[in-house]
Amino acid sequence: MTTSELSTTVRRRDRVAVIDLVGGVNARAEHSLDTAWAEAVRELPDAVVLNFRDAGYINSTGIALIVGLLAKARARGVPIRAYGLTPHYREIFEITRLADFLAINPDEDSAVRGAERSST
Amino acid sequence: MGDVNDRTTENAMDTAAAARDATYWAKAVTRLNVSEVPKGAINLNVTGKQLAGPIQGFGKMWQKTYQVRLPRERVSATDLIATWKQRFPDFWPEGNLFYGPLTGIAPGEVALLNMTLPGGMTLSTGVMVLYADEESFTLMTPQGHMFAGWITFSATERDGETVAQAQVLMRASDPIFELGLTLGGHRQEDLFWSHTLREVAAHFGEAADVDTQVVCVDKRRQWSRWSNVWHSSAIRSAGYMLGAPIRGARDLARRGRTPD
Structure with a gap:
């Protein structure tokens, strides 16, 4: 399936790192996600928030990559949250049971606030 | 300006892909249900x-x-996946049975697995098709399976070759399976998938070598999950097999009581 390459940017909101995901999350997204993760945790944030608002298509390989991020976050003891998921992808996160480990918020403010709370 | 156009085109492609996406993923399920049990299959450790x-x-x-690599002129990625979906059980090692749904590998369908373990015990479990498109499909395991995770089968075209791949992302479900994996289970699993990929390649007339890559994504064990052992398909399958003589005697007695 052809979708656009994933591009990522990392922003800071206080002590929380926000990773903006733009484009498809699939096998070709691995390098971009790894780079963003390395940058996000470089300054030892209290938490990391994934912004899926502009993420396009997510396939099962993309979900596996997100699981990889969860494992890295767990190894570092960094809470991880998400927002901007469409109802369809919220459902996918429920089916794959990612939602058991990744808090899903309706917007960035609540994700950042939740991340701050969960890290204290 | 060109960048803006490129971005607009990419966004349109993503929107179209997202619209198609709903048909590729399984719908939400709280508990698995096997709609039809194929003849000869043991339906254990899946329903519910x-x-x-x-x-x-x-x-x-x-x-x-x-991974195995095949010449692109031999088979395209989409044709390879179509064949793999259609003939999925044929490529498995002998003694391991995959009872797929009659409708084939499609999102949300549940398949039963009856696997022969060392010692001759039959382990009964299953998988659900989590995702399936033209270039890949993913199976996800239920509680009690040997491992908790998913396996993605895919094919891509690179440098004049079609690369067929099986990728497993997993943790052992419980402490007993973890011990089993450490004591040779990982090797068995490597042999299993290597065999499968060689068979896929052989189907297309290639004697291909299998390239294996193993990465430990998280070295820590999740001790809070030790109680997964309650669902263990190995323990429940063993119990089922041990109960076979009793079930057989009961059936005979019932038949004896039934008038001709």
Whole structure:
């Protein structure tokens, strides 16, 4: 399936790192996600928030990559949250049971606030 | 300006892909249900179970990738996946049975697995088709399976070759399976998927070597998940097999009481 390459940017909101995901999350997204993760945790944030608002298509390989991020976050003891998921992808996160480990918020403010709370 | 146009085109492609996407993913299920049990299959440890992904398992998290390369002129990626879906059980090692749904590998369908373990015990479990498109499909395990995770089968075209791949992302479900994996289970699994990929290649007339890559994604065990052992398909399958003589005697007695 052809979708656009994933591009990522990392922003800071206080002590929380926000990773903006733009484009498809699939096998070709691995390098971009790894780079963003390395940058996000470089300054030892209290938490990391994934912004899926502009993420396009997510396939099962993309979900596996997100699981990889969860494992890295767990190894570092960094809470991880998400927002901007469409109802369809919220459902996918429920089916794959990612939602058991990744808090899903309706917007960035609540994700950042939740991340701050969960890290204290 | 060109960048803006490129971005607009990419966004349109993503929107179209997202619209198609709904048909590729399974719908939400709380507990698995086997609609039809094929003749000869043991339906155990599947009905009523929840799905379990790699983060619900107990053991270390592993990503295992098995690949074979075929000449592109022999088969395209989409044709390879179509064949793999259609003939999925044919490529498995002998003694391991995959009872797929009659409708084939499609999102949301549940398949039963009857696997022969060392010692001759039959382990009964299953998988659900989590995702399926023209270039890949993913199976996810239920509670009690040997491992909690998913396996993605895919094909891509690179440098004049079609690369067929099976990628497993998993944790052992419980402490007993974790011990089993450490004591040779990982090797058995590597042999299993290597065999499968060699058979896929052989189907297209290629005697291909299998490239295996194993990465430990998370070295820590999730001790809070030790109680997954309650669902263990190995223990429940063993109980089922041990109960076979009693079930047989009961059936005979029932038949004896039934008038001709």
